[in-house]
Amino acid sequence: MTNTDKTRSPKDATVTEVVLPGIVEPEGLEVRTRPVPVPGPGEVLLEMEATGVSFAEQQMRRGKYYDQPPYPFVPGYDVVGTVVETGPGVDGGLVGGRFAALLKTGGWADRLPVTAADLIPVPDGIDPAEAETLVVNGVTAWQMLHRTARVRAGQTVLVHGANGGVGSTLVQLALLAGVRVIGTASPRHHEALRALGVVPVDYRAPGLADRLRAAAPQGVDAVFDHVGGAGIVDSFRLLAPGGALVSYGTAATRDTPGSARLPVLLLFGRLALWNLLPNRRRATFYNLWAGRRSVEAFRARTRTDLIQVLELLADGSLTAPVAARIPLDRAAEALRLAESGTVSGKVVLTPVP
Known part of the structure; x- marks a missing residue:
């Protein structure tokens, strides 16, 4: 028997989920229903709010995510929701929290x-969509800034994609830490970045490396680079002595067949080579799931x-910043918007309403 605060109605007997059936365009996502799962030992049933x-997910639909499961599967890296049932061995007091x-997958x-x-508790009074934007993005930004790069007040950092999900959180956390921030973004986002106190740089205009060097003539103490590709070389060259390059993605090759x-392997090789050089600079690939072999330590961190x-x-x-709130059954529209590069x-x- 499971613990629950309500009896399932006919409506509760099925769950709606979005399935990624293979390498497809966003419109190829499939909305399906199936019997609602019963939480097993050590599990809860979570009612998704965001x-x-x-x-x-953008990489997974292209078959480009490094360790994605075989198709078909339900995407969804993270989730915020309310516990509606608990399985055997789980405290029934979690219901309603x-x-x-x-998750990595399964959230849609x-x-x-x-x-x-x-499960990680969400403070009362927080909008679930806002909380959701800070699950994977917030943990990633916090750990890269404070655990990997170990920034300090008075330093200068460069954040590529400063308007994006991880980037916008990184920017704010760095500023809260007393760090000067240079951020690359398209011009439409520059005014908002300036309002925060960021020095914005247009990543599409020619001579990006020279313009970044002009913004930090002595170099920067850390670069956070989700782009990869050939541009990672310029990111490393921008480091001041003692600086750290934190790479956390390969967006430049997202659409490369x-x-x-x-x-990823080429990037790993390049970072490893730089760390062998006597240049007093560090190059690291940040992996959120690193250390997962020690499950308890990973969960605690x-x-x-x-x-x-x-x-x-x-x-x-x-x-x-929530760029858009879109119902689950319009996941194709949401994925297309996220891939457009037009949102902050x-x-x-x-x-689904």
Whole structure:
């Protein structure tokens, strides 16, 4: 028997989910229904309030995400929702509580089983869509800034894609830490970045490396680069002595045909080579799931970091830009919008009205 605060009605007997059937255009996503799952031992049934469209899903639909599961599967890297049932061995007192969870896949469903140990409480009064934008993005930004690059007040950093999901959070966390921020973005986002205190640079205009060097003649203390490709060389060259390059993606090769692994392996090789040079600079690839082999340590680290980020959101120190709120059954529209590069913040999927 499961613990629940309500008896399932006929409407509750099925779950709506979005399935990625293979390498398809966004319109190839399939909206399906199936019997609602019963939470197993150590699990809860979470009623989704918000789930995100991240860069991972953009890669997965192209078959380009490094360790994605075989098709078909339900995408959805993270989720915020309310516990409606608990499985055997789980405290029934969790029912009715709002939690966030990192999943990697499975979040694009209106109800889904989640391992209870992976739940992270969301403070009262926070909009679920805003909280959702800070699950994977917030943990990623916090850890890259404070655990990987270890920035300090008075330093200067460069954030590529400063208007994006991770980038916009990185910018704010860096500014809160007393760090000067240079951010690349298209001109339409420059006014908003200046209002925050960021030095914006147009990444599309010619001579990007020279213009970035002009903004930081002595170099920068850290670069956060999700682009990869040939431009990663300029990111490394912009570092001041003692600086850190934190690479966390290969967006430049998102649409390049061929192996999903090759661009990543080439990037790993380049970063490793730079670390062998006597240049007093560090080059790291950030992987959110690193250390997952020690599950308890991974969970503790993720919980600690996300709680800090959500507390900043709750007290108004941090904002969570939601680019759009789109119902789950319009996931194709949401994915297309997220891939357009025209929005600031994160596209969020919400329950079907």
